[in-house]
Amino acid sequence: MSVALVTGAAGGLGAAIAARLAEEHAVLLTDVDARRLKEVASKLAADGARVAHTTCDVSERASVQAAFTAAEEQLGEVTALANVAGVGMFVPFTELTEQQWDHTFAVNTRGTFLACQELLRRRDGRPGAIVNIASIGARLGMEVLADYGPSKAAVIELTHVVSRVGAPTGLRANAVMPGLIWTDMWQKTSEWLLANDPAHAGSSADKIFAGFVESMVPMRRPQTPEDIGEMVAFLLSDRAANVTGQTIAVDGGVVLT
Numbered sequence: 001m002s003v004a005l006v007t008g009a010a011g012g013l014g015a016a017i018a019a020r021l022a023e024e025h026a027v028l029l030t031d032v033d034a035r036r037l038k039e040v041a042s043k044l045a046a047d048g049a050r051v052a053h054t055t056c057d058v059s060e061r062a063s064v065q066a067a068f069t070a071a072e073e074q075l076g077e078v079t080a081l082a083n084v085a086g087v088g089m090f091v092p093f094t095e096l097t098e099q100q101w102d103h104t105f106a107v108n109t110r111g112t113f114l115a116c117q118e119l120l121r122r123r124d125g126r127p128g129a130i131v132n133i134a135s136i137g138a139r140l141g142m143e144v145l146a147d148y149g150p151s152k153a154a155v156i157e158l159t160h161v162v163s164r165v166g167a168p169t170g171l172r173a174n175a176v177m178p179g180l181i182w183t184d185m186w187q188k189t190s191e192w193l194l195a196n197d198p199a200h201a202g203s204s205a206d207k208i209f210a211g212f213v214e215s216m217v218p219m220r221r222p223q224t225p226e227d228i229g230e231m232v233a234f235l236l237s238d239r240a241a242n243v244t245g246q247t248i249a250v251d252g253g254v255v256l257t
């Protein structure tokens with residue numbers, strides 16, 4: 001059985017991606033949030049999946065290397081990688097601090113780079129597959145995402161580079177741009193808007209999210225973690241054997257790629 005490593009696997013999207021991948025692979029789940037990670041992994045194991053878990057901070061090279069080693073020891077050599085770990089928070093452009101900028105890039109961009117590089121080093125000229133989770137925020141020029149958007153745009157160009165490096169030896173790399181999905185990330189964002197943006201006074205977090213869906217998504221529906229899991233599973237499988245260097249939006253039509 002092939003082995004997939006998922007970062008950010010304790011989060012809303014990461015847990016769904018890990019669950020979908022567990023239908024086709026043994027899966028190592030990793031995240032910085034040890035408590036939620038254990039809960040997600042225990043549930044998958046109880047459902048009969050071949051999974052293991054280890055904490056991993058993707059912004060630290062030693063932590064990423066340790067996660068790959070843990071996967072090898074507990075499940076076997078990693079051939080598929082889903083980079084899902086990420087952070088994002090609305091902030092007005094003139095209030096964005098260099099600390100938030102650096103942290104966002106450390107997790108979203110450096111973390112994705114470190115895990116991609118580790119997989120390529122360990123595959124050492126053999127086939128493999130990577131999916132990097134970007135975001136529609138990479139393409140929208142949103143004022144409140146001045147750190148997040150560029151950090152995800154960099155993930156897309158990094159994916160191009162990795163696809164070129166890996167192509168001659170059959171190692172593929174693609175990016176997925178999720179649209180609007182109700183996870184902790186959107187819940188915290190909506191709660192922040194409720195507390196800080198007078199335009200949303202008296203509303204509720206749910207209604208704020210629904211308003212973004214209504215105004216942004218041509219198909220007028222939010223996306224689901226399962227929508228993203230399905231696309232990641234496809235891109236990491238041999239069914240996508242001739243697909244590399246692509247960025248696929250799963251967003252109900254927000255971004256035209």
Ligand SMILES: NC(=O)c1ccc[n+]([C@@H]2O[C@H](COP(=O)([O-])OP(=O)(O)OC[C@H]3O[C@@H](n4cnc5c(N)ncnc54)[C@H](O)[C@@H]3O)[C@@H](O)[C@H]2O)c1
Pocket residue numbers: 007008009010011012013014030031032033056057058059084085086087088107111133134135136137177178179180181182183184185186
């Ligand atoms: N929810 C959406 O609408 C949406 C849209 C587009 C893109 N995305 C992207 O999808 C990915 C998953 O987001 P989500 O919506 O599930 O949010 P989430 O907050 O539920 O999950 C993010 C996970 O990343 C983990 N994480 C944070 N810092 C980390 C680090 N340094 N090392 C390892 N793990 C770390 C968190 O602990 C959390 O479990 C992110 O990359 C996000 O940018 C989400």
